[in-house]
Amino acid sequence: MKTLDGPHLEGDGPVMERLRKLIAESCLVDPAKVVSNARLLAYGVDSVRILELIVRIEEEFQIQLDPEQLFAMATVGQLARYLGKLDSAKHGAGYRTDAAFNDPRQSAGAPFPRE
Numbered sequence: 001m002k003t004l005d006g007p008h009l010e011g012d013g014p015v016m017e018r019l020r021k022l023i024a025e026s027c028l029v030d031p032a033k034v035v036s037n038a039r040l041l042a043y044g045v046d047s048v049r050i051l052e053l054i055v056r057i058e059e060e061f062q063i064q065l066d067p068e069q070l071f072a073m074a075t076v077g078q079l080a081r082y083l084g085k086l087d088s089a090k091h092g093a094g095y096r097t098d099a100a101f102n103d104p105r106q107s108a109g110a111p112f113p114r115e
Helices: 014-027 047-061 067-072 076-090
Strands: none
Touching: 014 047, 014 076, 047 067, 047 076
8 A cells, every 4th residue: 555644734633633543543554644634535434444443433523424424524524624623513512604693704793793
């Protein structure tokens, strides 16, 4: 198998470390070789391993994950960010995706500024 060396990009952090360990265990690779910008397929993830990985992710993060969601993530880093959002929401961080919440011009309790 081709080894993947590369920088650990955005998405590195506690969630990425947990995911890195799960991928390494499922795919029998060195955790240091699991990098944010790599595709899961680069680690030999096939239909059997994807099911094993889903079970491990669900157990580790206490979430339910649809296999299609896993395949929709282009890179390991994207999957880590997605899991981080789910993990934050599960722990009451109140992650929201609506535009008003994510607009930096709006603060809690303040009216939307006129432009």
